[in-house]
Amino acid sequence: MLFFRDQTEEINERIRLGAASRISDIRFLELELSKFHKSRKFKDMLRGIRYYEGEHKILTRERTAIGEGGRPITITNLPNNRILDNQYAKLVDQKVNYLLSKPLTFETEKDAFGEHLKNIFNWRFMRVFRNIGKGAFNGGVGWLFLYCDERGELKFKRFPSYEVLPFWADADRTILECAVREYCVDGYEGDKEVVIIKVEVYQKDGVYFYEKQNGKLVPDHEMPYSPYLTIIEGDEEKPLNWARIPLIAFRYNSEEIPLIRRTKALQDAINEVLSDFANNMQEDKRNTILVIKNYDGADLGELRRNLATYGAIKVRYDGDVKGGVETLEINVNAENYKTILDLLKKAMIENGRGYDAKDDRMSSNPNQMNIQSMYSDIDLDANGMETEFQAAFEDLLWFVKGYLLHTGQGDYTKEHVNVIFNRDILVNETEAIENCQKSVGILSNETIVSQHPWTTDINMELARIAAEKKEEAGLLEDERNLFGDEDGNQ
Numbered sequence: 234m235l236f237f238r239d240q241t242e243e244i245n246e247r248i249r250l251g252a253a254s255r256i257s258d259i260r261f262l263e264l265e266l267s268k269f270h271k272s273r274k275f276k277d278m279l280r281g282i283r284y285y286e287g288e289h290k291i292l293t294r295e296r297t298a299i300g301e302g303g304r305p306i307t308i309t310n311l312p313n314n315r316i317l318d319n320q321y322a323k324l325v326d327q328k329v330n331y332l333l334s335k336p337l338t339f340e341t342e343k344d345a346f347g348e349h350l351k352n353i354f355n356w357r358f359m360r361v362f363r364n365i366g367k368g369a370f371n372g373g374v375g376w377l378f379l380y381c382d383e384r385g386e387l388k389f390k391r392f393p394s395y396e397v398l399p400f401w402a403d404a405d406r407t408i409l410e411c412a413v414r415e416y417c418v419d420g421y422e423g424d425k426e427v428v429i430i431k432v433e434v435y436q437k438d439g440v441y442f443y444e445k446q447n448g449k450l451v452p453d454h455e456m457p458y459s460p461y462l463t464i465i466e467g468d469e470e471k472p473l474n475w476a477r478i479p480l481i482a483f484r485y486n487s488e489e490i491p492l493i494r495r496t497k498a499l500q501d502a503i504n505e506v507l508s509d510f511a512n513n514m515q516e517d518k519r520n521t522i523l524v525i526k527n528y529d530g531a532d533l534g535e536l537r538r539n540l541a542t543y544g545a546i547k548v549r550y551d552g553d554v555k556g557g558v559e560t561l562e563i564n565v566n567a568e569n570y571k572t573i574l575d576l577l578k579k580a581m582i583e584n585g586r587g588y589d590a591k592d593d594r595m596s597s598n599p600n601q602m603n604i605q606s607m608y609s610d611i612d613l614d615a616n617g618m619e620t621e622f623q624a625a626f627e628d629l630l631w632f633v634k635g636y637l638l639h640t641g642q643g644d645y646t647k648e649h650v651n652v653i654f655n656r657d658i659l660v661n662e663t664e665a666i667e668n669c670q671k672s673v674g675i676l677s678n679e680t681i682v683s684q685h686p687w688t689t690d691i692n693m694e695l696a697r698i699a700a701e702k703k704e705e706a707g708l709l710e711d712e713r714n715l716f717g718d719e720d721g722n723q
Contacts, residue, residue: 313512340650341650372394376483417431431444431453438460527557
């Protein structure tokens, strides 16, 4: 199995020819980046992140009325609450924690390989992996880049979905032919702070670096190119590249449709209902519609100011001409708002395929069937996402096996690895423990221990059980030696 390629001669030739031989490729990438940034897919990626961070449409809403010519005009003298109830962020966190909050389990026949995997996919990796999952929900796909640090250790880096434009060699998007990453960094021109747009092109022969200036890609003169790996042989550095591009896509679904596309309209409606309710509650006699009879004055703006300042209005009462003030009352039925809000939140959960932790089925003492029914939607969604992530892990493990082989830690190229996603689901512990007890003699101890709700590490728990049995056997042997057997023989 070919993991690495020595491309010293090819790389030197490319550097010698310079950027002129790649001008057509550069122009192609410029056009593709421009098209990508105008696409709905790119806008959805940014929108998902903004909504997760609380930047919703409601924050820019204005109160309007029909003005001259039937055109809407903005009104500033009415209550304009912009209440944000971020159910979308709650839904994303719920899904991330359900599938990715617990450590992954790697099942393999060789214990040494399992220890290597445990060391590589540690808690530092899990933090990166969890953020990739969050990015997959918000942007439809999350990207993982593999590299070796200065000590030669394998490391992982997350790329946001909106930074990466991939080019696939097949229609099913399984073979990555090239990828372009565009991102911004802060810099200085003299004393002036500026934003520099960096562009990195990932190919099989390494990474090419550019800066974007007025929509054009200009080679970065400080570092125009870098191989993925560098090894030292004697006094020389030798460039080395993977046989594949070390960039892996973790998709939320096969179409890479982000969660925001299914839930944005419902999230906006929830915010609007809450804001409208607060607006209507605040429209009291000092800022609602007034019907004035025989007003002693001409300027209605002055009338409003006097009402807001003094809480009183001066009206004229001359003989038969009677003055007075009436209001067009707005009756706010809170139950209507509550009903609509409950329907919207329920639709948000169903369309976002989450679960309602306040479900009526969770009252009193829920059984396991009720719990599974409550989790059915999020479980189906997690199944689809896990299928995509399992495929991505096959690519990831290819690089891990190559790294272990190259660093002399063992040849595990033919070893099969079963990656288990441990989901964070509520269980009725009493039922689960009873079922484990009833399975003794029917299933293996390892299967029973793995299904017990208190088990955190299967191998460690089995080792503890074996140690306890060995200790009990030793105590029984000592007891026989001390007191004799059942027949009284010493």
